[in-house]
Amino acid sequence: MKRLILSASFLALSAATPALAETELSFYMGWQTLPHSRVTGVNPDTGLSFNRLVKFEGKPFAMPPYYGLRAAFWRSENFGWALEYTHTRAYVPGADRAALGFDRLEFSDGHNVATVNAMYRWQNKWDKLTPYVGAGVGVAVPHVDSTSTGGVRTLGFQYSGPAVRLLAGVRYDLNQRYALFTEYQFTYSTNDVDLGGVGKMSTDIKTNALNFGISYRF
Numbered sequence: 031m032k033r034l035i036l037s038a039s040f041l042a043l044s045a046a047t048p049a050l051a052e053t054e055l056s057f058y059m060g061w062q063t064l065p066h067s068r069v070t071g072v073n074p075d076t077g078l079s080f081n082r083l084v085k086f087e088g089k090p091f092a093m094p095p096y097y098g099l100r101a102a103f104w105r106s107e108n109f110g111w112a113l114e115y116t117h118t119r120a121y122v123p124g125a126d127r128a129a130l131g132f133d134r135l136e137f138s139d140g141h142n143v144a145t146v147n148a149m150y151r152w153q154n155k156w157d158k159l160t161p162y163v164g165a166g167v168g169v170a171v172p173h174v175d176s177t178s179t180g181g182v183r184t185l186g187f188q189y190s191g192p193a194v195r196l197l198a199g200v201r202y203d204l205n206q207r208y209a210l211f212t213e214y215q216f217t218y219s220t221n222d223v224d225l226g227g228v229g230k231m232s233t234d235i236k237t238n239a240l241n242f243g244i245s246y247r248f
Contacts, residue, residue, distance in 0.1 A: 052104040056211065058243025059097045062090040062118055067233050069122070073131040074229025075180035080130050086235065087121040094139065098215075098241065102149055112147040114166060114195065116217065118237050131179050139173035141235060142187075143217050145195045158203040162213075166195040170219035170235070182226040193219035201245065209245045214238075 064086035072079055090096035097117050104110035122135040145168030152161050170193045176184045199213025217237045224230055 051106065052110075052247055054100075054102040054104065054245050054247045056100040056102070056243055056245040057097070058100075058211070058213075058241040059095060060090065060239050060241035060243075062088045062096045062237055062239040064088050064120055064235065064237055067235055069126075069130065069231060069233045071225065071231035072228055073178060074182040074225050074227040075131060075178045077228050082126060082130060084122055084126045084233070087123055088237070089119050089121060090239075092119065096239070098243075100147075102147075104149075104151075107153050108151055110149045110151075112149050112164060112166070113144075114147055114168075115142065115144045116195075116215075116239075117142055118217070118239075120172070120235055120237075128179075132176055133179055134175060134177040135231075136175050137172035137235075138175050141170065141172040141219070141221075141237075143170050143193045143195065143219060144168045145193060147195060147197075151201075154203070160201040160203070160209075162199055162201065164195070164197045168193050168195070170221055172221060172223065174223045174225070176225050176229075176231075178225070178229065182229060184224065184226045184229070188223050190223050191220035193217060199241070207247055209247070211241075211243055211245060213241045213243075215241055 066085050069084045070081045100114040102110050102112040117140040120137040120141045127135050145166035147164040147166030149164040170190045195217050197215040201209045201211040203209045219235050222232045
């Protein structure tokens with residue numbers, strides 16, 4: 031599913047844009063956290079509604095870890111478009127799971143967010159340093175993994191709703207091709223997922239991340 035989303039997005043953007051002055055491919059990992067979010071829905075065992083404020087856990091270094099990929103297509107020295115995908119994680123902790131009537135409730139094989147970004151950079155503003163910012167819109171496709179107390183199991187990817195992304199960072203050029211970068215990134219997504227039978231859950235997931243990565247330009 032993740033590969034299909036990325037492939038379709040790359041093909042769509044390539045077809046919609048003419049020849050570009052510069053392409054930049056980036057890979058990053060980092061530290062990701064999630065603030066509190068309200069979780070509402072229906073328990074698949076009882077059919078009863080739930081409503082609870084939950085402090086999601088990110089676990090960015092658990093396997094598979096938090097990571098991201100970005101392909102930026104710079105149309106000028108300063109402005110460009112980018113396709114970006116991040117594999118984040120979101121776990122409902124034990125006490126909250128029990129209160130909601132679940133033994134397991136998480137987006138553990140990725141709360142996957144794919145966006146199309148508008149990007150702006152100040153090329154080599156400070157010698158080899160290039161600051162940049164970006165904002166994007168897209169979709170969230172989490173891998174839903176839940177087991178209710180009564181044993182109703184849900185496992186698989188679901189399209190859950192729209193997503194937005196904001197980022198700001200700085201790139202350090204190692205040479206004409208390679209660069210290192212660090213950035214702050216924020217994502218927000220609306221998520222409506224099925225939990226088997228009559229079960230369902232809705233929550234707005236927000237992530238804060240400090241990323242470190244490497245880029246290749248051609």
